[in-house]
Amino acid sequence: MATAVSPLAVALPDLPPLAGVRLSSAAAGIRYQGRTDVVMMEVAPGSTVAGVFTSNKCPGAPIDWCRAALAGGRARMVVVNAGNANVFTGKAGRDACAATADAAAQLARCEPQQVFVASTGVIGEVLPHQKLVAALPGLHADLRADSWEAAARGIMTTDTFPKASTRLAQIGGAPVRITGIAKGSGMIAPDMATMLCFVFTDAKIPAEALQAMLAAGVEGSFNCTTVDSDTSTSDTVLLVATGQAQHPEIPAAAEARATMLADFAGALNDVLLDLALQVIRDGEGAQKLVRIDVTGAASDPSAKRIALAVANSPLVKTAIAGEDANWGRIVMAVGKAGEPADRDALSVGVGGVWMARNGAVIPGYDEAPVVAHMKGREVGIAIDIGLGQGKATVWTCDLTHGYIDINGSYRS
């Protein structure tokens, strides 16, 4: 689909090589023509791996495969295809995963359980995995340490720009790098945002420590974003540590480990949030990035549920598309969340200006900065529930004609 690049797009950062990771991409013609659609990411022997997957009860076959493979805690290869999600494909779907992993494992000289597969695209069509398998030898021969951008492009579906993020961190005074790529644009809702995300580090970190940091990082990033409330069947975030960097060994004791990994965990969270916000910036039809801060709720989880009710409200999202600071619809969405809320204690602000306080509009509040704010690309909504100390921040985008165009056309 020829769609203009999102007006919220950000430029791809420089992505230097990361020790122990090589990547390649190719055009296997699985669905798209004239573009790359399969990506191989090979990591050094001994790499550890963590993963977080969709909460959807009807997940794709690759999710089942990865969950089982994750039990080993080791990865050598990740193989991704775009255009066909291999979801609701029954035995054919399971066979496709196994055949892909077997073929990739032969090339990497590893067990199939060290190959992770991910698929994104249309649901319910059998994946022609013969095409995928046939592309693997060429992909393997093409593996290079500097192919990050091509990999980020090769996993795109309705995405209008490639997404990547990289940070330096230190472990015990030694530098390590974290680099991730992601794709996602629609079918984006928490648990998780509909997307694929592959993050790599050259640090040497045990799988269980990776898993704990990844789960916490996803909760504060992808699970705080929504485009359309629709939870994909294919959401996957993998975090792979190649162990190629030279740094002091991670201690086994929990407290000492946490101290040594504190900077790393912070940088990981940065990478995950950066990628999650890039996905929202590429939300189908998005014209505005919206940040919703809820304070004063009964608890943090309550604040998050309220914030997501606002973020998922079609009436709030269309109002933002119309550049209308319609705080009445925000009040409606707060109320529909079903969380503790007292209408007469509620305050709503937009762009740093409180418009309503304690259950009624503020007479004579200054509309001019609000109007100007609504015309911008980034909209901030503040909601104070006035009951307690709970707070949360979520991000979404507006709901526009572009979303209907993209999703109302035949079998996008």
Added chain:
Amino acid sequence: MATAVSPLAVALPDLPPLAGVRLSSAAAGIRYQGRTDVVMMEVAPGSTVAGVFTSNKCPGAPIDWCRAALAGGRARMVVVNAGNANVFTGKAGRDACAATADAAAQLARCEPQQVFVASTGVIGEVLPHQKLVAALPGLHADLRADSWEAAARGIMTTDTFPKASTRLAQIGGAPVRITGIAKGSGMIAPDMATMLCFVFTDAKIPAEALQAMLAAGVEGSFNCTTVDSDTSTSDTVLLVATGQAQHPEIPAAAEARATMLADFAGALNDVLLDLALQVIRDGEGAQKLVRIDVTGAASDPSAKRIALAVANSPLVKTAIAGEDANWGRIVMAVGKAGEPADRDALSVGVGGVWMARNGAVIPGYDEAPVVAHMKGREVGIAIDIGLGQGKATVWTCDLTHGYIDINGSYRS
């Protein structure tokens, strides 16, 4: 807003007088110009009343007023205005309700607590109730038994056609009539569909029996419909019994009462479902009416939650707008509901044709009737979960450019 009449519109039925009810409407200029926007409905002394209201935690001032008034179980008058919802208006909103009820009570020579008020329209703007109060004497002088259509028109906001329904029933062999009018188009979601609905009968039924029948009827009608998942702050369904018909007295004993009211309750359910579906047919931007039948779920409530997840999925609704029988998105929506579901036991059908069974597409299923069905105005989706005996039916509409047009323009 000049919007074309919904292609799903149905004609207003003949609405004969109902003993004990008189209606009138007028143009008070509260928000709209050149159309009626206030409606008065007067009922005979001794009329009983039941009500069901929004579950939104930030309800409008009229909801608070009606809930308190309902404790008395008696009604003499209902006053409705369109264009301003009197929501999130603080003390001014409470004062507006009291002033309106006081003025109407003087005209009807009753207690203010026998006056029910309802408002629909924009949220957060103070209701200029002086205009409403000033219109009351004229409305009172104009009351007539045959003004049903004008009343149905006077409560409209973004509605594109007036909504009414009438049925005859019998109580102890004697005929009674049930007639209702409703408005609603957007901000429609269960608990309840965003709408106002006023139902009258000439039967003589105690308030507590009315309340039980109304609550059950709303659960099977308005609470099974959704346009956009947004729950209004103003949802109101009132049921008033004028007691003017001649029929045997309703017995006090529960079993005998239920037997005598069985036919009435069935007719009431018909009226409520008819009105609820008219609201969906007028869903903002709706081009297709969609019925979703879920069977084989773990329980009836589980089936309803799954059906609503499908009905509220933007990706399913845009696919229907695009006339795409995209059962993959239906599978996604089933899975995101979080209810018990086994992907490999799931079946999905459209227009009476099963397309996927036991977790995979049915090879060579007949696409032609499915394609033809999707081009029609009424779309039926069948989902069998394959786990148990739970079932539910919900109705929704498609999500189109029209919805964005209506809600993305300034302060609709």
